[in-house]
Every structure is written in structure tokens, then in C-alpha cells.
Amino acid sequence: MQPAAATTERSTDIAATVVATMRQLGVLGLPRNYEIFYEALSGTNRELSLAVVSLSSRPTQDELDKIGRAFFAQNHGPGIVEHARDVIARELEEVAALLRSERSHIEKYGRILDETSNGLSGRSLLSQDLLQKIANAMAVATNSTIDHGKQIASTLSDKTAELESVKSKLEEYKRLADTDPLTQIWNRRAFDKEITRIYTSNKGILFNALILADIDRFKDINDRYGHPVGDKIIQIIAEILQTSIRGDMFVARTGGEEFALIIEGASEDATYEIAERIRALIEQTPFTSSQTGMNYGTVTVSMGICMASEAEGPEDLYTKADRALYRSKVSGRNRVTKHSTMAGRAGKSWLLYKKD
DSSP states (O other): HHHHHHHHHHHHHHHHHHHHHHHHTTTOOOOOHHHHHHHHHHOOOOHHHHHHHHHOSSSOHHHHHHHHHHHHHHHHHHHHHHHHHHHHHHHHHHHHHHHHHHHHHHHHHHHHHHHHHHHHOOSSSOOOOHHHHHHHHHHHHHHHHHHHHHHHHHHHHHHHHHHHHHHHHHHHHHHHHOOOOTTTBBBHHHHHHHHHTTTTSHEEEEEEEEEEETTTTHHHHHHHHOHHHHHHHHHHHHHHHHHHSSSSSEEEEOOOSSSEEEEESSHHHHHHHHHHHHHHHEEEEBBBBBTTTTTTOOOOOOEEEEEEEGGGHHHHHHHHHHHHHHHHHHHSOEEEEEEEOOSSOOGGGSSSOOOO
């Protein structure tokens, strides 16, 4: 059987299994549900697979959407934000109603004090019995006001906790929206914000560098072994990238097989050494199937480097690092190129290329 035919057959098998599983569980044939079961059954995301396995024999749509929000937040963003907006609006209205009630109660207490004061000032003689009645009435009014205030304070505390919960969920959504679901590192959205941040200060410009990395001949890997294998290779390389740099440095998956690293506080030579070390480590890593033992051969990456001080802004920095990456590609792949070493660095022809 030819590799391409084998790939098509595997994809068809997964698709058929997904449809059969969804039908067996009574799951609606919605695109967002299909996405969940396809990713789970293809075995590329272990945590997602475990979440699906833990579902009941007849999962509700709410249960499925909860999984979708956790693992595919970028596709559920509008619903999450709309829900948070509704909760916040409701809680704020209830807080406003509580404050209006408290104001009304305090105003009533103030009127009682005024009436008592006026009544006392209009009498020349006060009997002990009358004074006792006035004291009792004031004690009741005061205790009622205090109790009401405590109740309001307790309710406001509950509302504050609920709003904090919504805030926490929004922050979690923000994190998920900036996370690549396949590799669990930052995604292109987060990268765009981070590379822009570099140019908000002179310090950022002077002490930052961009490394772009692209897996060599990745299309051939997908065509020969199938997309699940390609996804697994992407996950392994993402883990290598993340564990090969300091925790405060930034690494993102910016495209299908492309990654970006923002290195802070390193010279160009030091940045090159980091890139070269990562390149060599990936080349030396065995890429085999833990289930079948199949060896997928050596996987390599090409890399390009540009210092932030060499560029006029975020887009220029990315373009120049990309040019250096392309130089690595056309020079034989599996190598690192510094933009500063390239002759004739400018030129429109750099934009007219297609990677592997």
C-alpha cells in the first residue's frame, strides 16, 4: 500500500469511528462536538481523551461544551464572554438594589431620630415611663438598622465572591485563548502581543531577540505517516523548545509547524548559541511511536535570528527573522542563520517564497 493511500485510509477510519462513537453516545452532530471527539480519538491530546472517557453514557450538551471551553477556548470565546457579561450585569443590578435598600433603611432610621428629637424638645416634663418607651423604641430601631446593615454586608460579600469567580473564569479564558491547544504553549495571538511589547521601551529594543524555527520537510512527514504522527512530532518539539530556555523566556507556536522564541537579556552570539543548542537537540531526539515502536527518522528544524535593535518595529523584526529562516532553508536546512550576517538584507524578493 502506498503511504498516501495509507494516510487517507487512517483518516477515514478515524472519521468513521468519531461518527459511530457520537451516534452511540447520542451526541448531536455539531461541528464543535465532532472536533472534541476527533481530537480525543486520534490520541493527540491525552488530557482531552481522559475528559471524554470520563463522560457519562449519555453526555449532555452542557458537559460537552464545558470540555470544548476547556480545550478549544478560541472557538468558545463569544459564549464565555457573553455569559460573564450577563452574570456581571445581574450581580451589579442586585448590588445596586441592596444599596438602595440600605439607603432607604438609613433614611427611615434618620426620620425616627428626628421625630424623637422633636418630640423631646417639645415637652417640658418627661416621665420615667415615657423615657423608658422612647429608649425601647430607639433600641429597637437601632438594632434593626444594625441587623439590616450586617445582612447587607454579608450579601455584598457573597456578591463580591461571585464576581471574583467570574473574574477568575475570564482570566482563565484569556489564558486559554492565548494557548495553543495542541502543544499547550503560547499561540500566535499571544506572540503578536509579546512581540509588540518589545517596542514599548528602549530596554526592550536593546535586550530582546527573536528566533523563528520551522520543522524541515514537515509536509512529507504528514503525507508519509499521517497527521496524528505529525501532531505528535509538533508536541515533542514544542516541549523541547519550552524546556531548553529559561522559564521567563517566551515560546509560541505561530503556525502549523512554525515556532517563535523571544529571548531577553542575551547578546546576539548568546542567542545564536541557544538556537544552535536547540537545533542540535531536536536533531538528536529519537522520534518513535511508543505504541508500535516505529521510527519516524530524524526530524530537523531550520532557524532564523534577528535582534530587536536591528528592526524598526514588530512587523519588521518578524520579517527579518523570517528572511534569516528562509536563508537557512535554501542553504540546506537544519541550520541557524543570523540576519546580521546576510548580505543584501533588504529586497522584495524575500517575500516571494514558499516554505516546505
